[in-house]
Amino acid sequence: MIIFVINLLNQNTMIIYGTKGKHIHSEETDLIQCSHCQEQRKHTISIYGRYAHIFWIPFFPIGKKGVSECNHCKMTLAPKDMNESLKFAFQNVEKNAKRPITHWLLLIIIGVLFIAPMITSIFIAVFKSITS
Ligand SMILES: [Zn+2]
Numbered sequence: 016m017i018i019f020v021i022n023l024l025n026q027n028t029m030i031i032y033g034t035k036g037k038h039i040h041s042e043e044t045d046l047i048q049c050s051h052c053q054e055q056r057k058h059t060i061s062i063y064g065r066y067a068h069i070f071w072i073p074f075f076p077i078g079k080k081g082v083s084e085c086n087h088c089k090m091t092l093a094p095k096d097m098n099e100s101l102k103f104a105f106q107n108v109e110k111n112a113k114r115p116i117t118h119w120l121l122l123i124i125i126g127v128l129f130i131a132p133m134i135t136s137i138f139i140a141v142f143k144s145i146t147s
Contacts, residue, residue: 031070034077036063040112043086044104050097051090058083060105062112074121076114081105 041061048055062081067074083101084091094105116123 032068034065034067035073036065036080037118038062039064039079039114040108042108042111044083044101044108047100047104048098049085049088049090050092050101051085052088054085054087056085056087058085058101058104060084060108062109064112064114064118066118069121072121072124073118076118079109079112079114081109081112 039062041059044058044060046055047058049058060081060083062079064079065077067077082091082093083097083105092101094102097105
């Protein structure tokens with residue numbers, strides 16, 4: 016029983032921090048020749064935002080990753096495997112993929128916790144100087 020609890024604690028300490036990826040944007044391209052099936056087809060480009068997390072709360076963003084999928088043969092390609100026209104479309108989609116503010120959540124919380132007391136103390140000091 017005790018060993019089981021220790022194992023459980025060890026497992027929990029292993030996953031309190033790490034990185035995670037979340038889908039942030041998908042877009043369909045114009046007709047581009049697929050390097051796998053050789054058909055002129057639309058591709059779906061999906062962008063994922065990676066972030067560091069502590070206790071599953073997003074801390075700060077790390078980078079973006081993305082893949083393209085041929086709408087005909089469903090071949091999925093990483094940017095390094097894309098042909099020139101697909102790579103160009105990928106870069107445009109990546110530019111449009113705005114990272115959600117929630118990927119900064121823990122940093123925002125820390126900022127508010129440090130800045131809010133400073134602002135209130137400034138207000139109190141100003142209020143005291145006006146009233147005295
Ligand atoms: Zn294809």
